[in-house]
Structures are given as C-alpha cells and as structure tokens.
Amino acid sequence: MTIDRAQCEALDRDDPLRHCRGRFTLPDGVLYLDGNSLGALPRGVAERVGATVAEEWGRGLIRSWNSAGWYASPQRAGAKTARLIGAAAHEVTVTDAISINLFKLLVAARRMRPDRKVIVAEAGNFPSDLYVVDSVARLVGCSVRRVRAGEVAAAVDGDTAVATLSEVNFKSAERQDMAAVTAAAHAQGALILWDLAHSSGAVDVQLNRAGADFAIGCGYKFLNGGPGAPGHLFVAERHLAAVDQPLTGWFGHAEPFAFSEEFARAEGIRRMLCSTPPMLSMAAYEAALDAYDGVTMDAVEAKARAMGDLLIALFDQRLAPLGCRLESPRDGTRRGSHVSIGHDQGYAVMQALIARGVIGDFRAPDVMRFGLTPLYLGYADVFDAVAAVEDVITSKAFEAPEFQRRHAVT
C-alpha cells in the first residue's frame, strides 16, 4: 500500500522524541539530512561559546583555566559522552581529532601485545582510519591485514595485536555486532578498537556490555558539537593503568604544573590527553551534549531505525523504479542512522537536492547519503526527502550544468 504523507505526520504526532526538535536551530527552507557529517546547531551553544569568548577569555583571561573550569573540560565532556556510548564516566575523555586518537590507541594497543605483528583493519572503513593504521604499522613494525567488516572476526588470529573497525560504516551504514566481534578478537588474545564516528549519538552503543577495549568517536556528527569538534576516546577501565600512548604532551602528565623534565603518565584517562585543549571548540561540544538531556540512546536508536525503515519502504515504492539502488542494509538491526542510495548521477542529483534545500551528502563514486537524526528530524521529513529525490530525477533537474561541477568539499 502506498505510504502517504498523512501517515508520516501521524507517526510524528506519536514520536516520544518530538520535543527534541525545539532544542536545535535550523534555517527555514532547509531539510537537513547531513547530521551524520555535521550535526545541526543546538540551542544554547551560541550563548555558551559567546560567554567563553567574551567573559571567560576576555575578562577572566588566564584565570579561567581554574575559575571557569577549563582545565577539567576534557574529563567533564568525557563523562557526559560516556553515558551515550555505554561507558563509565572515567573511561572517556574528549580531546584532539579522531584520527589522532586512533593513532594514540593503535600504538598503545600494539605495545600491550608486543609479540604480535599484525593489525587487522576494515577494508571499506573511513579512509582516514586506513591511512592511520598503515602509518602506525610502519612505525611499530607490524603488517596490516585488511578484510571487509563482516570478516574481521574470522581474520583475527594468534598473530593479531589489535583489530580495528567501525561499528557503523560511513558509506553503507552497515552495523557490526560489537559484542560478537569483540568476543571473537578476545578469543584469539587480540585487542579491539572500535570507531564510533557514525555510532555515537546515533545508536545505542554499549562498549562495556560488549567488552570493548578501546574506542574513538567523533564530536561533530550526531553529537552536534560543531565543525571540527574534538573527538572522544574510550579506554576500558581494565586497561587504564597500562595504556601507553605516544603523544606524550604535558596535559597527559601526572603533574603538568610541576614542569618536570621527565614524563610521568597521569593516572586514568587523562593520560590520553596531549596538549592544551581548544577551549572554544570544547565549550561548544560540552554545551551541545545538553540536547541529549533526558534522552535515552535506546529511544534514539529506535527512532533512527523506524525512520530508516520508512525511508527504505518509500525507496521501494518511489525510487527503485527510477534506477536508484539501495546501498544500506534492509535489516534495521544491522543499520546505523543513515541510508545510502546509489544512482549513476548521484553527485548531480545531490547537488540539485541541495540547491532546493534538501541537504544530504555524497560519497564517491555514486552514493548519496541521507542522515536520519532522531533529535531534529521526523517521519514527514523522510517523506519529503524521498519526494524531493523523486522529483529531481523525474524532472531531470540534476542535468543542469551547475549541478555537474565538482566542489572541493562535497
């Protein structure tokens, strides 16, 4: 039976997360389906950043490292993030870029398995992860075994120091079984490092329930921390005393203000810090997490799944006949919070959509991604998005020359 907009509006009326949309400022005339790349601006963030600049920096000056709590910001933000990814507060910190955190943890993992010479990595993972894996392997004298995500569990063997993969793939949104893959790695004596870039804030991540060793995540996607927001980093409690990461800056020192010339690792998760945190970006990230106040991640995941199921049902009815290909799993338990659709003219179709305010993104060679962010999107939005795709294709609007030209960032 054909799904109509009224049905979607009814779903929105019953949505227990409906009130969260008011926690964001979104421009008029825009249907934003790219929260998986850069999350929307939560209300309150502009004010918080403004106060950090004008009051804390401008008036407090250097004193704000104490008086405004800047110094504790990574731990405070880590504790707020921990609740959203199934971790304890003291196992998570917020610092640096996600690729840098991956570098730290991979070197540290290898040092915990010095007799093992292989890093298992996910072919098809976000490329930056693969570049960092290769770089670490070169530095520490390992080889890299690249296999598809579904084959990671089987590829880990007694030579594997650490395996790393994304819980949710950046392109297809395919989701791995964190508990099962972790158990398989542990059965071989290997460590596991999960990339949560497309999980944190989107699905009900359960790091400790799965027994994960390490994880990295991204602050600027589903967590809405702002462009280039610092990443988060998880070390399971049982590893906190041993973890030995190579970016040994003064913020990871046991006593930074003793100015000792010899490094002594801080106790606990603080040892994963390197240098002075970028406080304006930190302030935005911390404030942005308030959008999750009172929201449970199982409710977020349930809505993400329902929106994805709806999008796929609409895809079957309206887009499949137009030459579109579904590039994401149909099974909602194996899918994250976006749906990818392939089309031979995917780049131009996405540009035409963006021109009319329906903003998703594009990943080479031909995949359009539609991010489904449960806090600020609803079911009627999904309906409207599919209708827009249908119209851009059937009207051939995408054939206009301005939509065929490539930008630096897409």
Place this chain on the structure above:
Amino acid sequence: MTIDRAQCEALDRDDPLRHCRGRFTLPDGVLYLDGNSLGALPRGVAERVGATVAEEWGRGLIRSWNSAGWYASPQRAGAKTARLIGAAAHEVTVTDAISINLFKLLVAARRMRPDRKVIVAEAGNFPSDLYVVDSVARLVGCSVRRVRAGEVAAAVDGDTAVATLSEVNFKSAERQDMAAVTAAAHAQGALILWDLAHSSGAVDVQLNRAGADFAIGCGYKFLNGGPGAPGHLFVAERHLAAVDQPLTGWFGHAEPFAFSEEFARAEGIRRMLCSTPPMLSMAAYEAALDAYDGVTMDAVEAKARAMGDLLIALFDQRLAPLGCRLESPRDGTRRGSHVSIGHDQGYAVMQALIARGVIGDFRAPDVMRFGLTPLYLGYADVFDAVAAVEDVITSKAFEAPEFQRRHAVT
C-alpha cells in the same frame, strides 16, 4: 637616577604602537602581564566566532565547508602567520596542538636522516617538548642527547638527525641566535626544528633568513588566538616535497574527497594536516591575527626589548634590594618578550599580585613571569607592575594563607 612614572608616560606618548591597545578588550582594573601564556582578546574576535557559530554553522551547515571557506582555513591562517615569522605563505599552516606538530616534524626529520641515531634536545626546554622528543626517540629507535640551549650548536655531530630547541626559553626568556645555531647544525648535516612558542608574535622571527628547516609555534600566547588555539607549523620550501609525517589523516591526503583507501600525500604544506580542523578555534585564531595588521615585527620586537630594559632597570632600583633575583638575560638582544623574576616566595607573591589585578604567572619552583606584550601594554604599565611587586613584598601581603595555597593551574 630613579625612574618615575612620568618618564614612563612620556615613553608611552611617543610609542608608535600605542594605537594597537585599542585593538583589544581588557577588563577594567586588570594589568595583564600574562600574554605569554594566554593572549588577551582582540576586538572583532567575539563577533567573528559568533558569526561562525550562528551563521556559518547554524544556517550554512555542511555547505560552509565550501561557502564559508572553512576548508581553506588552515592555509589561510598559515599565510597570515607566515608574515610574522619570516616565512613564505606556502611554508606555514595552522593545525593541531603544538606538541602534536612537534611529534609530526620530529618523525619526519628522522625519516630524512635515516642513518643518524641521535636527537639533540634542549635541557630546560618547555617540558612537553622533552616528553615528545623522548616518545619519538623510542618509536623511531633514536637516542636523545639533552644539553642546555647554549650548547646545542656544539652538541650536534655527524650522528645527529635533528636538533630541537626553543628560540626563546619559556622560563628565562633567554633567546638563542637562530641563524648561528641553524648554521652549526647544518654544518654537521643535521636538521633543525625551532620551537617558537615564546617567539611568534613577540620577536622578529626570521626563519628563512636563518635557513631553518622546521618550526612549530603556539597560537594562544602572543598571537592572541584564544585558549588552546591551534598551533602553527613551518616546513622550509626545500623540504616540502620530501616531508613524510606520521599522522596521516584525510586532511593531508592529495584528494581527501576521492576517498581512496590508499594514502597519497598532498602537495605542499597541506600534507602536514591530519584531520578536520576545529573551526570555532580556527575562526578565533584567524580573526585575532588582524591585531597585527600594519604592524611590523621589528617594531614589536623593539618595543618588547625597550619594555624589558625598563622593567630590569626598575628591578635593579626597587626589587633587587627586596631579595628578588633576575632570571632573564640583561642583554635585550638575547631576551624574548617576558622578564622572569625569582623570589623564595614567588608563588605566594604572584597570587597576591593576581588578587589585586596584576596578572603574571608562576613557573616552579620559584619564578614569576611578567609577559610584555607590545600591542596592548605600555611603559607606564611596566612601572605599575614593578610598583605592585614592591608593595606586595614590602607589605608582606603575600603571607596571607589564601595566597599560599596551590591551584591546579597556576
């Protein structure tokens, strides 16, 4: 002859940089002598950051990577910084924290001298640099030779891959002869990596005139980029094609949006980037550099030196008799832009000064630092600062219990 305040006011009237003070917002009742730790807030920065949050992020959303020029921010900021440190625009970028940039460049330098097994490092350098040197040495199989800054030139030999030191020491403000030390390193076939944390924006750094290979610098001190602002990084043009750094994230890829699974270094300085830049902190840094518009670094250095000479003359007259020790060079050509004064009760004296709005900082075990920032301080400020130190000591105000307690960050 005793220096009085009227003489200092006369110097201020003749100061060619006097107009720059209006480029900063400083709180009433504060005499800020800690711009060497966290620079003051330049006018226009709050507005620029506000627009980045509300307009570019809030309304532009993902489109701002193109439309607001976010993607080019590291290069744009690098070009603006280059003028201030004697480098060409294409040799400098702005990214990551200074300790992370040191890590990148040390590994890269070692790879350019694979047959050499020693890193020469400055004993007494900012400790974070020493920690990173030790970490890199461990990763790449080098040993570390630590010598005082003045002995670095002599310590470099045919086994030295790279030498690293600060142009201006964080504690004493002692300044090294960049050209002479660089030439000595090159005479032995070694590379040299300068830390400009206490140079950039404070003295007339001349990287290319000195023939330097690599440099790192700090955005949040004299350059006023805001708390935890991204650092800057210099690679001499002759090394740009060969430099091979280990934090190989997607922003350093030749074609980041091709999403190739194999790393291919970007041409030029962009290869030094790792990951998505923290745009709020980047926006603040870029805007902050406008405070240097129309200002030459030789004028900044001349004023810094004159203020330092004045402070030392006042020290001799008023503070030396009170048990204070001068911990900075008297020779202005060998001194950066702060003056350090030792006192057995240095911590408590500084706390008492801060309580009355005279804000310097403290470095263990007993050094008070007074940062002299030519853009927003004048000669009468120097007079007032010394008078305040004198009063705190002679009145024994520092003996109050609240000034004896140590804070986490000082």
